Amino acid sequence: MSAQTSCTDVPAEIGAWFEGRGWRIRRHQFAMLDKARAGCDALLVADTGAGKTLAGFLPTLCDFAPSALTGAPPPEGLHTLYVSPLKALAHDVKRNLLMPVEEMGLPIRVETRSGDTSSDAKKRQREKPPHVLLTTPESLSLLLSYPESFALFKGLKRIVIDEVHAFATGKRGDLLSLSLARLHAIAPGARRAALSATLADPRSFQEWLAPQGADGTGEILAADLVLGEKGAEPDVEILLPIEERVPWGGHAGRWAVGQLYEAIKANRTTLVFTNTRFLAEFIFQCLWEANEDKLPIGVHHGSLSKEARRKVEDAMAAGELRALVCTASLDLGVDWGDIDLVVQMGAPKGSSRLLQRIGRAGHRLDARSRAVLVPGNRFEFLEAMAAKDAVDEGQRDGEEFRPGGLDVLAQHVMACACAGPFHEDDLLAEIRTSLAYAWLGKEEFARVLSFVESGGYALRAYDKFKRIVRDRKGVWRLAHPNQAQRHRMNAGIIVDSEMLAVRFRNGRSLGKVEERFAAQLSPGDTFFFAGMSLEVESVKDMDVIVRAAKKSATIPSYGGLRLPLTTHLAERVQAMLTDRAGWARFPDDVREWLEMQDYRSxxxxxxxxxxxxxxxxxxxxxxxxxxxxxxxxxxxxxxxxxxxxxxxxxxxxxxxxxxxxxxxxxxxxxxxxxxxxxxxxxxxxxxxxxxxxxxxxxxxxxxxxxxxxxxxxxxxxxxxxxxxxxxxxxxxxxxxxxxxxxxxxxxxxxxxxxxxxxxxxxxxxxxxxxxxxxxxxxxxxxxxxxxxxxxxxxxxxxxxxxxxxxxxxxxxxxxxxxxxxxxxxxxxxxx
Known part of the structure; x- marks a missing residue:
């Protein structure tokens, strides 16, 4: 790992740009450049605000610097693929990447591709790809389902995976690992880089990142590890009631709205995190009722329309909002440097998740991120203390890897068939370069192929389940060309409850609510959504037609899994209960609660x-x-x-x-x-x-x-x-x-x-x-x-x-x- 701190190993334009801003290229950014030049895959673990994203893109910027090109034209075609877990993050990275590209005068075209991208733009990207494409695992899988994907990715040089901890251990990670296996088959020279601030076990992610079987020995391979420079310690405070006692029950933290509003007034920009979409709308409504000064406060979550989300994101980037209430839709990597306070409503459920959210404040390595935790009840107070202690001690938690899902594999097999005919043994060998599916044998793979072919033994009599066929030469191909369109319309990993669009009569979309909530609505009913009170005019087909209303107390609730309490945090909470000497730092009412429990039971x-x-x-x-x-x-x-x-x-x-x-x-x-x-x-x-x-x-x-x-x-x-x-x-x-x-x-x-x-x-x-x-x-x-x-x-x-x-x-x-x-x-x- 290079310990260099000057700009001598980068093209002059890039070195001058850093120096002009009074910055230096950090040690870990140089190290990622060294790994790329050596042809190595690398995992960067660095604190929030350490310039991880720039470290991931630095090799790309260097490749396009005019002094490095020495008069030659810039590389044609897709050079770098960036994959993030969130559409908002890709949008934010594009905005922040375009600034140095334009200021350095680099001949790089940067575009995003997600479910929000128009069909015309997607078609153009397949025919004339940008140099840098920012996308999500689902959109990448769909892109690989087109026959043009072989030509599109043939010249790929670099793959950057941001916030890898957020999805690598789940089904979205399975899908991405299969896409990486296909990219390795198309462009074996493309190097991989993954970025994260919160990994409890980097080694498992190093192994997940590397293509398996590449050396022919059968041993598990691992990407190189790069550790970032340590940043300033975060400043975390637990909010307590001024005159009242810590609540016995409840989760929303509504008791803190008055104090929260005063904190918003005292800071330039505050990001308020909640654990559910319902709570985002609920806390926003509570803040708006307390907003005597008419401060600009917004709300952001995944069920809002693209237009509503982008409007809020752009307003935050421009410094036009004093506060934004949001969910996990914004807790990964979004770089809004003017945020000076993060608030976590309710229990954080994990030290890594808390650290990730805290890092949205300041977002500079040398600046202390400020955060306030608002416990909803007494157990959540203990959990907040446990999470704060874990952050102070640098302890992380996270989910473990498990074998890849067979349903995800079936989706990938269908995507491969849409891209073109394949041989069974060739595709199996390709899939097994992914660590998530390195365990897959011929017999298990044959079962998956049989399912994709006809639905399986019990369903093969029905033509609707026939999707692929095998010819006399053993080559698999689509049963009918229209299967490709059907696959692309339905592919994906996130299976939410069915949604109905919420629209005004003029067609303006506000977002979506779940079908079970919409089924309870009748004309004249009111509800609170997208930060507005709405009255139902009609529920028609897949739309809820609304108009503005004066007041509403009902808020749509959404299904889905609860954020799990990590084992690490649970153990810390239980240890606190028996650490009687440690009770001295608790509020009087919490200490009295535990003392009475100790006395009574x-x-x-x-x-x-x-x-x-x-x-x-x-x-x-x-x-x-x-x-x-x-x-x-x-x-x-x-x-x-x-x-x-x-x-x-x-x-x-x-x-x-x-x-x-x-x-x-x-x-x-x-x-x-x-x-x-x-x-x-x-x-x-x-x-x-x-x-x-x-x-x-x-x-x-x-x-x-x-x-x-x-x-x-x-x-x-x-x-x-x-x-x-x-x-x-x-x-x-x-x-x-x-x-x-x-x-x-x-x-x-x-x-x-x-x-x-x-x-x-x-x-x-x-x-x-x-x-x-x-x-x-x-x-x-x-x-x-x-x-x-x-x-x-x-x-x-x-x-x-x-x-x-x-x-x-x-x-x-x-x-x-x-x-x-x-x-x-x-x-x-x-x-």
């Missing part, structure tokens, strides 16, 4: 599973303090209630948050151990998943991703109900006649790994065998209050009922925190 120690049982309101409750996240707790609740029913304990239901599961019934649980034995994950787990909606939902997603069920046809689009009906029908047929179908296997993999967090659930049950502590109480404990406030409210969108939750919590709090007559004397005797 006990606190769950690391490695221990605490279960409390107590009566309340004529029912018997058990609280399981798992700290394994909402998904695992939901699954555990389902399984425990089934066992309670089998044992005659008359279960009534359960509620869960990330930290605790509360189950109630008409009879008390005297011994929870039999309800938690690990064998629950064998037959009972299988039976529950098979009977529940989880596997059907997982099958719906893999059926759409794999192309078995199409959402769009030329001139029409299926509704969500039609897609669900189709997938449910096929699911029942396959379960009966072909239970080993490749898509059922893929659905099971999803249901186990993603929807139920079965790995964390297994760890929890194993822990319960080793160290289960059961405490029987005469009433609700202080630690159980946050989850108990959720009973009867679990189906209501987060944030909508925070005030009601606080009112309802008062009775529980009084019960949990009071000391019964004689209890103090009894405790003294015990001590």
């Amino acid at each position: 006990r606190l769950p120690a690391p490695g221990e599973l605490l279960v409390e049982s107590f009566p309340h309101g004529g029912k018997h409750y058990s609280a399981y303090y798992t700290f394994e996240g909402w998904n695992a707790n939901q699954s555990l609740g389902m399984l425990i209630t089934r066992r309670m029913e089998d044992r005659g304990l008359l279960p009534g239901g359960f509620v869960a948050n990330d930290y605790c599961l509360a189950v109630w019934g008409l009879k008390p649980v005297r011994d929870p151990a039999p309800l938690l034995s690990p064998d629950i994950l064998t037959h009972e787990f299988v039976d529950w998943v098979t009977e529940s909606h989880l596997l059907r939902r997982a099958f719906r997603e893999v059926a759409v991703i794999s192309g078995l069920v199409e959402r769009q046809h030329p001139g029409r689009k299926k509704t969500g109900k039609q897609v669900t009906f189709s997938t449910d029908l096929i699911y029942d047929v396959l379960r009966k006649y072909e239970p080993d179908h490749v898509l059922l296997e893929a659905a099971w993999a999803d249901a186990r790994a993603r929807m139920t967090d079965v790995g964390r659930l297994a760890d929890l049950l194993e822990r319960s065998e080793r160290q289960l502590v059961h405490v029987e109480l005469d009433r609700v404990s202080p630690l159980a209050v946050p989850v108990m406030t959720m009973i009867g409210r679990e189906a209501v969108p987060q944030g909508a009922v925070d005030d009601e939750l606080l009112i309802e919590a008062e009775g529980l709090v009084a019960e949990a925190m009071r000391i019964a007559p004689g209890e103090g004397a009894e405790r003294e005797e015990e001590n």
